[in-house]
Amino acid sequence: EVQLVQSGAEVKKPGESLKISCKGFGYSFTFYWIGWVRQMPGKGLEWMGIIYPGDSDTRYNPSFQGQVTISADKSISTAYLQWSSLKASDTAIYYCARTEFDRYTFDIWGQGTMVSVSS
Amino acid sequence: DIQMTQSPSSLSASVGDRVTITCQASQDINNFLNWYQQKPGKAPKLLIYDASNLETGVPSRFSGSGSGTDFTFTISSLQPEDIATYYCQQYDNLPLTFGGGTKVEIK
Numbered sequence: 423e424v425q426l427v428q429s430g431a432e433v434k435k436p437g438e439s440l441k442i443s444c445k446g447f448g449y450s451f452t453f454y455w456i457g458w459v460r461q462m463p464g465k466g467l468e469w470m471g472i473i474y475p476g477d478s479d480t481r482y483n484p485s486f487q488g489q490v491t492i493s494a495d496k497s498i499s500t501a502y503l504q505w506s507s508l509k510a511s512d513t514a515i516y517y518c519a520r521t522e523f524d525r526y527t528f529d530i531w532g533q534g535t536m537v538s539v540s541s
Numbered sequence: 542d543i544q545m546t547q548s549p550s551s552l553s554a555s556v557g558d559r560v561t562i563t564c565q566a567s568q569d570i571n572n573f574l575n576w577y578q579q580k581p582g583k584a585p586k587l588l589i590y591d592a593s594n595l596e597t598g599v600p601s602r603f604s605g606s607g608s609g610t611d612f613t614f615t616i617s618s619l620q621p622e623d624i625a626t627y628y629c630q631q632y633d634n635l636p637l638t639f640g641g642g643t644k645v646e647i648k
Contacts, residue, residue: 457637459585467577467585467628469637483636517584526632527575529596531584 424448426456426518426532433538434508441504442535444518451499452476454520457528458492458503462514470516473501474523508539543567543631547640553648560616562643564607564629572608573633579642580625588627589614621647 429443444456457472471482475494482492494501501518516535519528544567554560564574576589587596589605592612602617616623624647629640 466642467579467630467639469630469639481635485636519585525590526573526635526637527587527590528577528585528630529587529590531586534584 424530426520426530428516428518428532428535431536431538433540436508436510436539436541438508438539439504439506440508440537441502442516442537444501444503444532446499446501446520449520452496453522455523456494456501457519457521457526458490458501459517459519459528460486460514461517461534470503472521472526475499475501508537510539510541512537513539542636543570543634543638545629545631545638545640547629547643549643550641551644551646553646554619555648556619556621558619560619560623560645562614562627562629562645564612564614564640566610566612566631566633569609570631570633573631574605574607574612575630575632576603576605576614577628577630578623578625579628585628616645619645619647 425447427445455474458470460468470486471492473480473492475496491504518532520530546565572592574592577585579585593605604615606613626642626644628642
């Protein structure tokens, strides 16, 4: 079965760092790009960026550039989203999703990772 | 950035009703538009791609149409399991952008 499995919920304090993961199963990980989407509590979907695990080519939404880092390790079919210094406003559910290159159509989604940031 | 304006933001309809949601882009996006369904507490699910193509396994009561700046998503006969929030998404230009969502409830 084709699926993306994300790491579990996180509770962090402001200023802490965090790296969440998204592991692909059931397909060739380097045939697709992985995107990240944020959903703040009770709000809509926001595209953060996308990475091609084959060569780590990455495109960011300018609204998130410099705020997060997207990376991937193709040897273990895993993509990552990381923060160096969390803020309370980073509290959200983060989804990874796969897409074919240049189609930007997310056909498989991870289950989401809830990140809570509070002092 | 391309702005996607979805309407209505919420609607209430009876089982069996025809439901229509519109999505307007701030500029011409050809047919580079997708529709997703998000049920409460779940990840989004792709329903329609390229404005009018039904994703494999999606019931035929769902459909999409439009091109350019104006798009429509339709549920031909609303079912109880269709309770969800629906989002449009353009992919003509980066950054990818989503509409604000339409919450569909049963009357």
